[in-house]
Amino acid sequence: MAGTYLIAxxxxxxxxxxxxxxxxxxxxxxxxxxxxxxxLTIYLNGQEIVTAMTIGDHPAYLAVGFLLNQGMLRPEDVILGVDHDEEVEAVVVRTARQTDYEEKLRKKTRTSGCAVGTVFGDMMAGLEGLVLPAARLPVSDLYALAAAINTTPSLYLAAGAIHGTVLCQGRRPLVYMEDVGRHNAVDKIAGWMALERVGAADKLLYTTGRLTSEMVIKTARMGVPALASRSGFTAWGVEIARQVGLTLVGRMRGHRFVCLSGAERLVWDVDPATIPDEPARHRRKSAGEAP
Known part of the structure; x- marks a missing residue:
C-alpha cells in the first residue's frame, strides 16, 4: 500500500x-x-515564533505549513531557505520579505487541539471573501479512500496516541502525515504542498481527528475544497465550512457517513449497501480520536 503514496x-x-x-x-x-x-522551535527569519511538540519527522514541512496556516507566510512569499538543526531541535525559515510579527505574537487564541494548539492573531483573518472551488466529490471516492487509508501501516495502528492527515486526489491517497496533534499533521501537508508547488483545487483532506473550527480554517486557507474525517464535528467548524463552500464529511465508518456542508456537491455514484463494514479492529480503535 505504501508504494501508492508519495509520502507514507x-x-x-x-x-x-x-x-x-x-x-x-x-x-x-x-x-x-x-x-x-x-x-521543535520554529523561527521566521530572526524571530522565534513557537515551540511545538511533535514526533520530529518532516520538520521543514511542519515549519513552513505552520507559518502559512498562521498567515505569517504569504502564498507569494519567496522562501530563500529552510534550515533544520537536529541537535538544537530548531527550524529557521528564511524569506526575501522582511517580517515582523511581534504584535501578532502578543495576540493568541488557544485552540481545541489535543497537543494544545495555538493560533496567532485573528483566527478568521484571510477568510474574508474566500470561496473554495465547487469541486464535485463522488461518494465512491470517499469509500475507496477510507478503505485504503484505514489499512495503511501507520503509527496510529502500531502505537496509537497519534493523529493522521492524508492529502488525496480522486481516490488516490498521496501524502500521509502523522503527529501527536492533528494540527501538526495538516501543517506538514500544507508545507509539502507549498514547497513542492502542488495545487489544491482538485484535492481532499482526510483526517482522523475532529472537524473543529481550526481544522476547517486551515483546510480553507490551503484552498482544499473538501475535508473528511472518521470523527465528528463542532458547530463552529460546520458554520465556517458552509461560509467558505467547503464540503465537510464526518463520522465515516464503513458504509456510514454524515455530510453537514456541501452535500449538493456529492455525486451519489454507489449504493452504500454494497460497501462492507470496516473490520472490528478499526471499529475498536476509533471512538472518535486516535488511541
Missing amino acids: PDPDGARLTRIVRGVDQTGAEQDIRVVEERP
Whole structure:
C-alpha cells in the first residue's frame, strides 16, 4: 500500500517510537510501543515564533505549513531557505520579505487541539471573501479512500496516541502525515504542498481527528475544497465550512457517513449497501480520536 503514496507513514522509524515496559490489569509485565514527543522551535527569519511538540519527522514541512496556516507566510512569499538543526531541535525559515510579527505574537487564541494548539492573531483573518472551488466529490471516492487509508501501516495502528492527515486526489491517497496533534499533521501537508508547488483545487483532506473550527480554517486557507474525517464535528467548524463552500464529511465508518456542508456537491455514484463494514479492529480503535 505504501508504494501508492508519495509520502507514507514510517511506523518502524527509529526515532518515532520506543519500547516502554509496564504491567497490565493482571499485573503481568508488557512491553509497549509508545510514540516519542520532542520539541521543535520554529523561527521566521530572526524571530522565534513557537515551540511545538511533535514526533520530529518532516520538520521543514511542519515549519513552513505552520507559518502559512498562521498567515505569517504569504502564498507569494519567496522562501530563500529552510534550515533544520537536529541537535538544537530548531527550524529557521528564511524569506526575501522582511517580517515582523511581534504584535501578532502578543495576540493568541488557544485552540481545541489535543497537543494544545495555538493560533496567532485573528483566527478568521484571510477568510474574508474566500470561496473554495465547487469541486464535485463522488461518494465512491470517499469509500475507496477510507478503505485504503484505514489499512495503511501507520503509527496510529502500531502505537496509537497519534493523529493522521492524508492529502488525496480522486481516490488516490498521496501524502500521509502523522503527529501527536492533528494540527501538526495538516501543517506538514500544507508545507509539502507549498514547497513542492502542488495545487489544491482538485484535492481532499482526510483526517482522523475532529472537524473543529481550526481544522476547517486551515483546510480553507490551503484552498482544499473538501475535508473528511472518521470523527465528528463542532458547530463552529460546520458554520465556517458552509461560509467558505467547503464540503465537510464526518463520522465515516464503513458504509456510514454524515455530510453537514456541501452535500449538493456529492455525486451519489454507489449504493452504500454494497460497501462492507470496516473490520472490528478499526471499529475498536476509533471512538472518535486516535488511541
